[in-house]
Amino acid sequence: GEDVEQSLFLSVREGDSSVINCTYTDSSSTYLYWYKQEPGAGLQLLTYIFSNMDMKQDQRLTVLLNKKDKHLSLRIADTQTGDSAIYFCAEIPFTGGGNKLTFGTGTQLKVEL
Amino acid sequence: SAVISQKPSRDICQRGTSLTIQCQVDSQVTMMFWYRQQPGQSLTLIATANQGSEATYESGFVIDKFPISRPNLTFSTLTVSNMSPEDSSIYLCSVEGDNYGYTFGSGTRLTVV
Numbered sequence: 001g002e003d004v005e006q007s008l009f010l011s012v013r014e015g016d017s018s019v020i021n022c023t024y025t026d027s028s029s030t031y032l033y034w035y036k037q038e039p040g041a042g043l044q045l046l047t048y049i050f051s052n053m054d055m056k057q058d059q060r061l062t063v064l065l066n067k068k069d070k071h072l073s074l075r076i077a078d079t080q081t082g083d084s085a086i087y088f089c090a091e092i093p094f095t096g097g098g099n100k101l102t103f104g105t106g107t108q109l110k111v112e113l
Numbered sequence: 114s115a116v117i118s119q120k121p122s123r124d125i126c127q128r129g130t131s132l133t134i135q136c137q138v139d140s141q142v143t144m145m146f147w148y149r150q151q152p153g154q155s156l157t158l159i160a161t162a163n164q165g166s167e168a169t170y171e172s173g174f175v176i177d178k179f180p181i182s183r184p185n186l187t188f189s190t191l192t193v194s195n196m197s198p199e200d201s202s203i204y205l206c207s208v209e210g211d212n213y214g215y216t217f218g219s220g221t222r223l224t225v226v
């Protein structure tokens with residue numbers, strides 16, 4: 001089976017924008033999520049998008065969805081040092097049955113001063 | 114969103130022993146999910162726990178190794194049995210939250226020596 005893919009690392013300067021990309025597996029996935037994991041902590045739900053949307057904005061976060069290419073991105077504006085964490089995209093594949101989250105490989109974001 | 118209390122937050126265990134991880138939710142939920150996050154890896158679903166029935170395990174996970182209890186709608190336990198160093202991971206429980214998001218516990222960081 002396919003994996004939900006993300007690039008492993010991203011390094012940005014404080015104040016710049018960060019864009020984290022994700023390629024998911026199931027074009028029928030209804031909900032797509034972005035989670036943040038800080039060192040030693042659990043997962044925090046940042047935002048989600050329904051498959052009938054192509055963009056969602058929530059304060060500094062912008063999610064873009066390209067269903068044709070099964071591509072999801074998370075843009076963080078004015079990135080701060082507190083944004084340093086691992087970011088996971090996740091989908092609920094329609095073909096998986098029920099409501100099982102499938103996670104991406106995770107992108108470690110490092111914010112430098 | 115539901116609030117999950119997970120404990121212990123971390124433990125160091127001897128190989129061959131077992132550890133039981135507890136998750137308490139502040140509201141009644143139908144399904145609870147248990148995940149494993151191996152070092153530097155993404156999250157993998159171990160099993161789904163419904164109250165009143167046996168847990169449903171994902172491929173590669175078996176009840177003898179990861180017995181799960183779900184005695185009521187707010188509580189579940191996961192036991193990691195007969196541990197080996199390969200079981201060193203973060204274990205997380207999760208429930209379906211509001212607005213189709215999933216809430217996670219803070220995780221149990223297990224080290225087997």
